[in-house]
Amino acid sequence: MSNILIVDDEVTFAKNLAKYLTRFNHDVATAATVAEGLQLFRSRSPDVLVLDFRLPDGTGMDFIEQVRATDESVHIILITGYGTVELAVDAMKAGANDLLTKPVSLNELRERIDAMTQQQRTSSRLRYFESREREASHSILGQSPAIKALTQRIERMASVDAEGMLPPILITGETGTGKELVARACHFLSARRDRPFIEINCAAMPPNLLETELFGHERGAFTDAKERKIGLLEAADGGTLFLDEVGDMDLTLQAKLLKIIEDGRFRRIGAVQEQQVYVRIVAATNHDLQARVDEGAFRADLYFRLRVLQLSVPPLRDREDDATYLAQQFCQQMGLRYRRERIHLGPQALAAIAAHRWPGNVRELRNVIEQAVLLATTDTIEAHELMLPALRSSTTSDTSGAGESGSALDRSERELLVKALAESNHNVSQAARILGISRDTLRYRLEKHALKM
Ligand SMILES: Nc1ncnc2c1ncn2[C@@H]1O[C@H](COP(=O)(O)OP(=O)(O)OP(=O)(O)O)[C@@H](O)[C@H]1O
Ligand SMILES: [Mg+2]
Structure with missing residues (x-):
């Protein structure tokens, strides 16, 4: 949940957006002028600011400058009626993080807010998300033979269960084809549906953070490690760990991932003893992993292990x-x-x-x-x-x-x-x-x- 402030004098748009974001559990306030906006900004200190460029008593740019004078961390999305290169550059110089041109898609705006807050959580040490909603294959819409074959394959892969570590599943496909949806279906159609489904984006954080996130650490493992911390692998025990954008994972972590896939054993950072978990790993990428292997950016052994059970999600034009x-x-x-x-x-x-x-x-x-x-x-x-x-x-x-x-x-x-x-x-x-x-x-x-x- 994020604390969001929308400043826009198009009241209907602002209201619709607020309603929409509230439905996704965000806490939203709206203002129609710079003055009202600044006041609310001070009283609420939001995580995300959605700002219209043209406001009755000033511009979004003035607003950004005033906000940035005291607040470095708030994420600012500026909305403009016209997208010129100069304007975009000025806005970014003033401290906007993102620029959208009207008409704005609510869905895209929400995706951007989610992406931003994901980054924000990274820095505030809370970096994983349990699934918000249960999505199964019925939410994968489509009537083409290609998509029907895909859902059948998902059902088959999901129905296999066994003691111990299940073989991993690799989901490939272009951007926007539905890989995340497929990953959820793999979990919620399986016998593990009541166990945790935990996802983490491997491209969204630096390798050392990702490592701590996955493995957890013992107290005193490094300067900041004041408490013992459970990693995502342990949190996902008995369920599914979804590694999104696995193609961007760093090479040393890839070696550790391979070991986990093989025997489910790993060590918390700073720990002497190994731990055992039973987690199904589902990994997704929109890279051509073979090409990443050829470039030396992805381990061949991990690729061979991952691709045994592969779900390739076809581009929409082939459906x-x-x-x-x-x-x-x-x-x-x-x-x-x-x-x-x-x-x-x-x-x-x-x-x-x-x-x-x-x-x-x-x-x-x-x-x-x-x-x-x-x-x-x-x-x-x-x-x-x-x-x-x-x-x-x-x-x-x-x-x-x-x-x-x-x-x-x-x-x-x-x-x-x-x-x-x-x-x-x-x-x-x-x-x-x-x-x-x-x-x-x-x-x-x-x-x-x-x-x-
Ligand atoms: N077959 C489908 N039926 C209904 N909605 C779909 C389908 N495929 C994708 N979507 C929707 O399209 C959007 C993009 O899907 P998703 O995030 O799963 O794509 P992705 O392959 O993970 O993309 P990226 O590589 O950019 O991360 C989501 O809103 C998703 O719900
Ligand atoms: Mg995705």
Whole structure:
């Protein structure tokens, strides 16, 4: 749960966002002006600040400067109506962590808040998350043979249980294909469903923190170790430990992981005695692990061990008619959520969805539909209301507005990405830092613009 403050003079938007975030257990307050916002900021000291750029009594930039004078740690997301490169750079210089351009997808905004608070927890030493909700394979939507085969495979893998360490499961697939959903299904469809499901993102923290997190430590193991601390492996005993982004794990930790997979034995940091756990390891990555092995960044022996039980989640473009099917499902879900029960996709919109390549996969589709449901002017969503990139560029001859600003936005976002990549010498972590966004967000955006890391 995060303490969030939204400062936006579009009261309906702020209210909707607050309602939405509250549903995900966040504690949210809203303000409509700089003055009111600063007052609330002082009384609540929020973890996350969502800030509109244009406010009746000042700009978001002024707000950021005042806040940053006293608070280094709050995460700031600035929302603007137009995304120019200069503005983004200024905002980041002033101390914003993230910049979003309108229309904002509630889902994306929430994902960013979650990613930020995840980083924040890292520094406040509370770095793991037990599953919030029980998701099983019924939440993996889709009618294509590819997705049906996948769910059958998940069910088979989940139904195998035995004494001792179960073989690990490796989930591979492009960004946004649903790897996390699949990992949850592996757990909640298994006999271990009442045991803990614990997930940790291996890319989100430095190796030594990840190590302490996984193994725990004895009292006095190092200067900060004032108390004994149980690691995630022990916490997940009898259940499932989900190692997300395992391809980014550091090589020495990979060796330790391999040992655990083999016999379930490990040592807390600073301990003499070994411990035994029975944990199913589920690992996910959107890297090509074979390529990581060839580069010397991933241990071959660990890769061979992991890939025995592999679930490869297909990109959305390879799932026959699933894009339109999922779009309709999401449209219905969002319609209920936003009280627009009669909303549906028109035939042209469905055709555009079928034709699009969905580089961001299901996540992109979900965001597009959410945005369209929120902004649609009638009960039928038309193709142009989806604001798909291809349509944006094909409407450049039309001077009616939305298409134009969309493509200008796209261009400036692309320019920013290219600049950050050049500056960081194509180092993803560094580029993400320059832009003040998470690596996940950066990867997603690179893919969206078909840019190479
Ligand atoms: N088949 C599906 N049915 C319904 N929702 C889905 C499906 N696949 C993915 N989603 C939704 O799409 C979003 C992205 O999925 P998820 O986070 O599991 O992707 P991922 O593969 O882990 O991506 P990344 O590599 O970027 O971490 C989530 O909101 C998820 O609930
Ligand atoms: Mg994921």
